[in-house]
Amino acid sequence: MENVRELFQTMTRRFGLLNKNCCQIGGKEVSLVQSHILYEIFRNDKPSMQQVAETLGMDITTFSRQIQTLVKMELVVKTPLPEDRRVTQLSLTTQGNYVAAKIDADMNQYLDEVFSNMSEFEREMVIKSIKLLNEAMSKSTVCCKPLI
Amino acid sequence: MENVRELFQTMTRRFGLLNKNCCQIGGKEVSLVQSHILYEIFRNDKPSMQQVAETLGMDITTFSRQIQTLVKMELVVKTPLPEDRRVTQLSLTTQGNYVAAKIDADMNQYLDEVFSNMSEFEREMVIKSIKLLNEAMSKSTVCCKPLI
DNA sequence: CCTTTTATTTGTAATTTACAAGTGTTTGTT
DNA sequence: AACAAACACTTGTAAATTACAAATAAAAGG
Numbered sequence: 001m002e003n004v005r006e007l008f009q010t011m012t013r014r015f016g017l018l019n020k021n022c023c024q025i026g027g028k029e030v031s032l033v034q035s036h037i038l039y040e041i042f043r044n045d046k047p048s049m050q051q052v053a054e055t056l057g058m059d060i061t062t063f064s065r066q067i068q069t070l071v072k073m074e075l076v077v078k079t080p081l082p083e084d085r086r087v088t089q090l091s092l093t094t095q096g097n098y099v100a101a102k103i104d105a106d107m108n109q110y111l112d113e114v115f116s117n118m119s120e121f122e123r124e125m126v127i128k129s130i131k132l133l134n135e136a137m138s139k140s141t142v143c144c145k146p147l148i
Numbered sequence: 149m150e151n152v153r154e155l156f157q158t159m160t161r162r163f164g165l166l167n168k169n170c171c172q173i174g175g176k177e178v179s180l181v182q183s184h185i186l187y188e189i190f191r192n193d194k195p196s197m198q199q200v201a202e203t204l205g206m207d208i209t210t211f212s213r214q215i216q217t218l219v220k221m222e223l224v225v226k227t228p229l230p231e232d233r234r235v236t237q238l239s240l241t242t243q244g245n246y247v248a249a250k251i252d253a254d255m256n257q258y259l260d261e262v263f264s265n266m267s268e269f270e271r272e273m274v275i276k277s278i279k280l281l282n283e284a285m286s287k288s289t290v291c292c293k294p295l296i
Numbered sequence: 297c298c299t300t301t302t303a304t305t306t307g308t309a310a311t312t313t314a315c316a317a318g319t320g321t322t323t324g325t326t
Numbered sequence: 327a328a329c330a331a332a333c334a335c336t337t338g339t340a341a342a343t344t345a346c347a348a349a350t351a352a353a354a355g356g
Contacts, residue, residue, distance in 0.1 A: 004263075005255045007278045009187060012163045014285045015156065017205040033312085039157060049335065057165040062313050064336060069311090086321045086334040107153045110288065115152075117284040122277075129270075129277035130155045136265040137162045140258065181343080197304065210344050212305060217342090234303040234352045 025102045028073060028095075033058075035103050037066060038092065041076065042100040046089040048081070075099055173250045176221060176243075181206075183251050185214060186240065189224065190248040194237040196229070223247055 016032075024030070030038065033056075040052045053063035067090065070076040075096035081087040092100060115123050164180075171178040178186065181204075188200045201211035215238065218224040223244035229235040240248060263271050 004259050004275060005252060006191070007275065007282065008163065008255075008259065009184075010282050011278055011285075012160050013184070013204065014282070015160045016164075031311085036157075036161070043154070050333095056161065059314055060335070061315080061337085065312080068336090084322070084334085088335070104153060107156075111152050111156065114281070114284045114288050117287045118280060122280055125273060126277040126281055127152060127155065129274040130159055132266060132270055133262070133274055134155065134158050134162070136262045137159075139265045140261050179342085198302090207345055208304070209306085209346080213343080216305090232303085232353070236304070 025099045026095075028075065028099055030075075030099060030103070033066060034070060035100075037063075037070065038075065038096060038100040038103065041090050041092055042097070042104070046079075046091050048087045048089060050087075052090060070096070171251060173247045174243075176223065176247055178223075178247060178251070181214060182218060183248075185211075185218065186223065186244060186248040186251065189238050189240055190245070190252070194227075194239050196235045196237060198235075200238060218244070 036056055037052060040055055041047060044051070049063060049067065050060065053060045056063070058066075067076060067078065071078060074093055077091050077093055077096075078088045079091070081089050115126075118126065171180065171183045184204055185200060188203055189195060192199070197211060197215065198208065201208045204211070206214075215224060215226065219226060222241055225239050225241055225244075226236045227239070229237050263274075266274065
């Protein structure tokens, strides 16, 4: 069997590199971590700080500071949860939404381009595989539990 | 078509998380970036600074400082290339080799576990898909050129 | 030679990170 | 109701990581 780790290392590195470059939108410079945060707020409905921090595997104090930055950048808004005022709900501003959507679109465009180098059959196989992989990883006991 | 980006985002995040946790070996604490550097030196034969930095998409000055750290940790050795003394060849010390090999083994063990949740057929499909994906990404013009 | 290019390093300063300790809020116990 | 414990989040602080600009040192080109 070939070197499986190498395949994965190459793949994840390529995605990491991509993300690094694709986050300067409309005057706002967004870091890789910040784009991940925006993405999570984008796809969840008013998640709490803890929720997002845990999903991203970030230390909560680090996360707190990142959110402060994003609030200053006017991309994110914090509102206390009425039922439990310890909890902070996160949501995107109009601008934050725009930035998140733009990153999403760029990302999808890139993926489209990548897939354009494949046949229909291959494309479906790859997508099926990624799904399988995600499921299998979520079942693993080694580390990085499900988290979604 | 489903949300392809979401699949990829989840996948790469899971791998990122994994790497974060799997790098404390024999008294040495190795960061994610450092483990990537060790890996590249591990699998290439005496690569130059530039070579590795470019592969990892790192700024050369940042890379230079990381290498300084790894040299201090006695995991990496720098030797000037005789034919061109501007160039620095990188190699692993015995200890560096041990650390890199240990991370590699851990990583492979994790992947084995992940694959154990699949059938033989699925496993082959997934591996084939990752290969396809790497090829397709290397052909993309958007960003992050081949790099290997 | 002497200028230019190339590979790497340092000056500097901002950003990111995380441990420990703190604040404010809710829950549980009596 | 009162108080301790648990919880969600924030700050103090200090180290690690990052990257631009400028410096060094070696090779290549004219």
